[in-house]
Amino acid sequence: MVTFLFTLLILIPIAIAIDVSEKIDNFLEHPNLGISEVLNDYYINFIIYYSNTFMPLALFIAVILFTSKLSSNTEIIAITNAKVSFTRFLYPYFIGASLVTLLSLAMNHYVVPKSSKIRKGFEKKYINSSKQSNALKYVSNFSLQLTDSTYIFIRSFNTANNMGYDFNSETYDGIKLISKLSSDNIMYNPKDSTFTLTGWRKRLIYEKRDRIFSGNKLDTVFNFSTKDLVYKSAFAQEMPSGELLKYINISKKRGVKNLNAYLVEFYKRTSLPIASYILTIIAVGLSFRKKRGGTGVNLAIGVGIMFLYVFFMKVGEVLGSVAGVDSLAYVWIPNIIFGVVAIYLYLNGRK
Structure with a gap:
């Protein structure tokens, strides 16, 4: 868990540094915008959002680093010679993964939506261009079943x-x-x-x-209200899960044709935390054997897998938002694919 927190504390400053370099011009365009407002309204909520997003990935890297260190010190050989099964060896990892998953689920469903509402309000006021705001400003040829x-x-x-x-x-x-x-x-x-x-x-x-x-x-x-006239996935990120689910059900009764962008956001709040278990098994399976090259090789492979997971996750979100598709299936595609890899590595590790 210490390695997990250390990894998370490395990723967040990198994300902040990249974001500051991109948005510094927007901040300077507003002379009345103070540093305290930028920190309190934007970057505190920015840290909450990305800390929650990075949790499963930070756990994945932490498990690789920690297990590689155990392996390089031949501690895993001693554990194996003591007749400890691979399943029993995974118990502490799953306890850690459960703590991260529960925290991430609570953050996803309750804390992050409220935080995102403040952050997006700041972005709308100081960062978004007039062209982006105009996209939400005008609605044409709209129909609704009340x-x-x-x-x-x-x-x-x-x-x-x-x-x-x-x-x-x-x-x-x-x-x-x-x-x-x-x-x-x-x-x-x-x-x-x-x-x-x-x-x-x-x-x-x-x-x-x-x-x-x-x-x-x-x-x-x-x-109905003006909020019902504009359907935008960004709005879904600002609603706690109970409010979001209620909104989806009401919109379905009103005959709104495509709510997949909202469904993707709702399903993603559960699928990403659950990925902690899958990524933990993969990380242990990759690094519990001692390899030539040590931690560096395991970390390089792990980072590659991490980027593959993020890629499949983003592709699943985009495809799941298309009208007429099963959003649940597309959101869970990364977990299904990497779940198969995790099962293979688990069965191989038991041998």
Whole structure:
């Protein structure tokens, strides 16, 4: 565990140094931005996020370093001659991996989302370019199912000033349209969560005749907010797991077609900590035998495997976010692939 903490304390300053070199110009562009605000709002939360991300990888490197040292000192030979099985030899490693996994799970599901919300708020205010913010500013041709019978359609909406145009709300009885509310413009009022419709028209459809109402201005409420209009994976990182799962379920009922970016974030919060067990077995399997070249060879192989794992993890996240695929399967692809390698090394180690 000491080696694990030492490895983590090496990785985090490197990440901070790279990030500072990339963002120093953004910080200097804002003369009112103080060092305390940069440290408290950004880098403390930056450390929380990347410490949690690096935990399984730091554990992997720590196990390689620690086991290689045992091997080079021929301590493993003595343990083997004492008739200690390979499975029993792994017990202390799994205790350490369990501690890291439990800590990482708690961080992933509760602490990191709240921390990310503060960090991303800072990035949005001081770092992100206007082009990136504009990508979230305008929504066009948006549709949403509010209830089993009510649907809304918006031609265009500006989330910066909470105004849109060409709004329609339709209510159905089965497949039969029973009412339709339209307006030329719609404005959201954040203070009381109401909507103001201007140039509105309401049509009630009966068996033999229709009734039509109209007016210049109408204040009303709908079961959605401007947050529901923009679907962005970054928002998922800011929600604790309970809130995220609730949001996914509500969005499914509303007929949102592609929620895979949110599902990927939800599944990843469990898959990455569980990887600690898999990477621990691989690390022990690679380094428990004494090799010519010692720790350096084991560490080089381990770093290569670590980068392969990160590569497969990122590929799985990208592919899992595509509409119409099984996000759970793609998120767990790295664990499945490296799990097979871990099983092979475990069975080979028992011999």
